[in-house]
Amino acid sequence: MLxxxxxxxxxxxxxxxxxxxxxxxxxDPRAKVLTTACFVLCVVSFDRYTISAMLxxxxxxxxxxxxxxxxxxxxxxKILIVIPFALVIGIFNPVFDRQVIMHxxxxxxxxxxxxxxxxxxxxxxxxxxxxxxxALTGFPVICAALEKLGMPKAFAVQxxxxxxxxxxxxxxxxRTIRACQLRxxxxxxxxxxxxxxLVGHLLLRTWDRAERIHMAMxxxxxxxxxxxxxxxxxxxxxxxxxxxxxxxxxxxxRLYNAPQLLGGLFAGSLS
Amino acid sequence: MSHHKVEVRNxxxxxxxxxxxxxxxxxxxxxxxxxxxxxxxxxGKSTLLLHLNGYLSATSGEVVIGDTLLxxxxxxxxxxTVGIVFQDPDDQLFMPTVFDDVAxxxxxxxxxxxxxxxxxxxxxxMVEAVELRHKPPYxxxxxxxxxxxxxxxxxxxxDILVLDEPTNGLDPHARRQVMALLQAFHxxxxxxxxxxxxxxxxxxxxxxxxxxxxxxxxxxxxxFKNEELxxxxxxxxxxxxxxxxxxxxxxxTVPGRKPLVPPHGDGYHDHEH
Numbered sequence: 001m002l003x004x005x006x007x008x009x010x011x012x013x014x015x016x017x018x019x020x021x022x023x024x025x026x027x028d029p030r031a032k033v034l035t036t037a038c039f040v041l042c043v044v045s046f047d048r049y050t051i052s053a054m055l056x057x058x059x060x061x062x063x064x065x066x067x068x069x070x071x072x073x074x075x076x077x078k079i080l081i082v083i084p085f086a087l088v089i090g091i092f093n094p095v096f097d098r099q100v101i102m103h104x105x106x107x108x109x110x111x112x113x114x115x116x117x118x119x120x121x122x123x124x125x126x127x128x129x130x131x132x133x134x135a136l137t138g139f140p141v142i143c144a145a146l147e148k149l150g151m152p153k154a155f156a157v158q159x160x161x162x163x164x165x166x167x168x169x170x171x172x173x174x175r176t177i178r179a180c181q182l183r184x185x186x187x188x189x190x191x192x193x194x195x196x197x198l199v200g201h202l203l204l205r206t207w208d209r210a211e212r213i214h215m216a217m218x219x220x221x222x223x224x225x226x227x228x229x230x231x232x233x234x235x236x237x238x239x240x241x242x243x244x245x246x247x248x249x250x251x252x253x254r255l256y257n258a259p260q261l262l263g264g265l266f267a268g269s270l271s
Numbered sequence: 272m273s274h275h276k277v278e279v280r281n282x283x284x285x286x287x288x289x290x291x292x293x294x295x296x297x298x299x300x301x302x303x304x305x306x307x308x309x310x311x312x313x314x315g316k317s318t319l320l321l322h323l324n325g326y327l328s329a330t331s332g333e334v335v336i337g338d339t340l341l342x343x344x345x346x347x348x349x350x351x352t353v354g355i356v357f358q359d360p361d362d363q364l365f366m367p368t369v370f371d372d373v374a375x376x377x378x379x380x381x382x383x384x385x386x387x388x389x390x391x392x393x394x395x396x397m398v399e400a401v402e403l404r405h406k407p408p409y410x411x412x413x414x415x416x417x418x419x420x421x422x423x424x425x426x427x428x429x430d431i432l433v434l435d436e437p438t439n440g441l442d443p444h445a446r447r448q449v450m451a452l453l454q455a456f457h458x459x460x461x462x463x464x465x466x467x468x469x470x471x472x473x474x475x476x477x478x479x480x481x482x483x484x485x486x487x488x489x490x491x492x493x494x495f496k497n498e499e500l501x502x503x504x505x506x507x508x509x510x511x512x513x514x515x516x517x518x519x520x521x522x523x524t525v526p527g528r529k530p531l532v533p534p535h536g537d538g539y540h541d542h543e544h
Contacts, residue, residue: 015407140367160367167409168361212362219324219355220427221347221379 012167014078014131017070018138024068029137029145031239036133038247042254043125048115049101053257054125060246061128070135078131079124086123090116139163157226168209173202275302275337275430275459277323277353282332284318284483292318294483296332300476305453305460307470307491310480311505316435316463319480323433323461324353336431351380354429358436360416364408369400369419372408376427394426395419398452414445421452432458438466467509471495479504 018025024032043057065072094112101111134142140160147156176198180190190198277300284293292315300306308316321327322334325346334341336349357363366372373391382390395401398418403411411419417437424432437453438446446469453460453473464470470477470491477494479487481504487494494500495508 012410015410019405161365164365164367164408209362212357212359213365215321215326216355216357216363216365217375218326219350219357220376220423221350222375223347223379225379227375227378 013074014135015138017074017135018141020068022068024064024136027136027242028235028239029141030149030235031243032133032137033142033145033149035243035246036129038243038250039129040126042250043122045254046118046122048118049111051114051118051121052259053253054118054121056253056258057125057250060250061125061132064129064132064136068136070132075128075131075135079127082123082127083120086119090119093119153226165206165209169202169206172205173198176201276300277431277459277461278335279319279322280333280335282319282322282334283330284315284322284327285330292483293322296480296483296485298478298485298488300459300461303457303459304476305462305474307474307477308461308463308480309465309467309470309477309506310486314480314504315483316480318483320355320433320435320461320463323431324350324355351427352429353431353433354424354427355433356421356424356435356437358439360413360420361408363420363423364411364416367407368404369395369406369408369411370404372419373404373422373426376423380427390426390428391422394422397425398422399448412445414441414448417441417445417449418452421449430458431461432456433461435463436465437462438464438469467495467506468511471509471511479506481505 039057039060043054046054061075064070065075093116094110097110097112097115099111100108101114102109137145140163143156143159143163146159147153177190180194180198279299280297282293282296283291285291296315296319308319310316318327322329323336325334325341325343336352339345339349341349364372366375370391373394374387377387377390391404392401395404398421400415400418400422403415403419408416408419421434421437432453434453437449441449446466450469450473453462460474462470462474474491476489477487477491478485479494479500486504487497487500495512498508501507
């Protein structure tokens with residue numbers, strides 16, 4: 001099986017996880033979306049050499065996984081897919097940034113290494129909370145929540161269609177690549193020319209499909225307004241406590257470096 | 272006033288590139304009739320279907336649904352009356368769940384939420400798919416997708432059902448299921464297909480298209496008996512009407528090839544003559 005095949009089959013797994021019924025699953029999606037947004041904002045706004053101050057943020061994904069019983073190994077594998085992209089962004093930092101910012105024993109550590117590590121930690125944190133959000137809520141529900149929070153309807157619909165047809169499109173893509181591989185007799189990979197033509201064909205087919213979908217929508221009375229019947233969530237006290245509690249923690253952790261403070265406390269009590 | 276009849280008068284459709292897809296097509300389909308439209312690839316079947324709910328507009332000629340002449344002003348009404356089930360269910364099922372998809376039409380018609388729910392459950396019940404309502408469409412099998420696609424149209428309570436290749440790509444069991452469903456409906460039905468055995472079972476009348484023109488229009492059995500006509504239109508008798516391959520081995524083989532089944536003494540010949 002092609003690697004890409006497996007990755008997308010796994011997406012369906014993510015969907016199935018979202019149909020469970022734990023207390024966290026039942027929480028109004030808006031609370032989860034806003035809390036995740038607060039988390040991401042706090043994490044990405046740290047200085048580029050920050051490492052220790054971000055570590056306490058691991059608490060949030062850890063608590064969510066533990067409380068909802070999501071399969072940890074599965075989430076970890078999803079995060080590992082994202083890490084190489086982050087590595088590409090950070091990998092040149094050690095080349096360009098050779099300023100020594102600390103010493104560990106004999107070794108001088110360049111700023112580049114620290115910032116590269118910082119990028120990886122950020123990627124891990126933000127990817128994990130995003131994946132957990134989808135696994136706890138379900139993509140269509142997140143779209144509905146974003147819309148209720150004021151995102152223009154057109155964007156919400158776009159996202160929904162993207163999610164619906166990514167499966168169909170990958171199916172088509174995978175079939176085309178397979179057909180190509182079966183006739184390339186052991187030569188690995190696609191040449192740029194082949195790749196270009198393949199992507200072009202996929203685009204044209206997507207175009208055709210979009211037209212047929214539009215036809216099917218018009219045939220059922222579509223007039224530009226998108227109606228949905230999703231579950232009407234209620235933003236109650238549970239949601240308020242969840243969102244308020246976590247967001248407050250994130251902001252405090254952003255303002256004060258907890259590991260350093262703790263370390264200071266210990267050092268203070270020892271001296 | 273009856274909504275259930277369809278009349279097409281001298282319909283012509285020319286695509287922007289100059290291809291004449293339909294040329295002077297006329298027919299009249301009455302209340303409750305089940306009519307097949309057959310023809311080779313490119314004969315104009317799909318173009319014709321798209322005219323029946325006003326997705327395409329005619330180069331010349333007219334389409335009358337019930338007593339209404341199809342025009343821009345009454346598109347909404349016509350699209351409610353004529354429910355089209357497209358060939359690829361992936362094009363028809365675009366919402367996050369089966370329920371949302373079946374509710375799409377009724378919601379667009381402006382029904383209240385409770386009415387929508389009743390309609391959806393009713394429509395899913397008719398295709399025996401109520402238990403699929405919370406599933407996303409990409410978790411369904413081919414046969415399930417097809418039945419749900421039919422439900423998305425039934426929920427609008429159409430008077431006329433138009434189905435493009437309803438049995439295409441289904442396994443024999445799913446094909447039988449869909450056929451049984453269609454047989455049970457009392458709507459006026461218009462079906463295009465290359466599955467001529469299905470046509471023989473479901474449609475009492477058949478219209479044959481060739482190069483955008485009506486070549487024949489009459490009782491299905493008469494048309495399938497006319498071998499000359501079928502041959503000229505690149506069609507073939509349904510398998511059910513062809514001779515038994517064992518008793519007359521020459522009839523179903525390609526010229527120059529040996530018959531698939533030896534003439535005598537095999538274990539598969541299960542009927543007496």
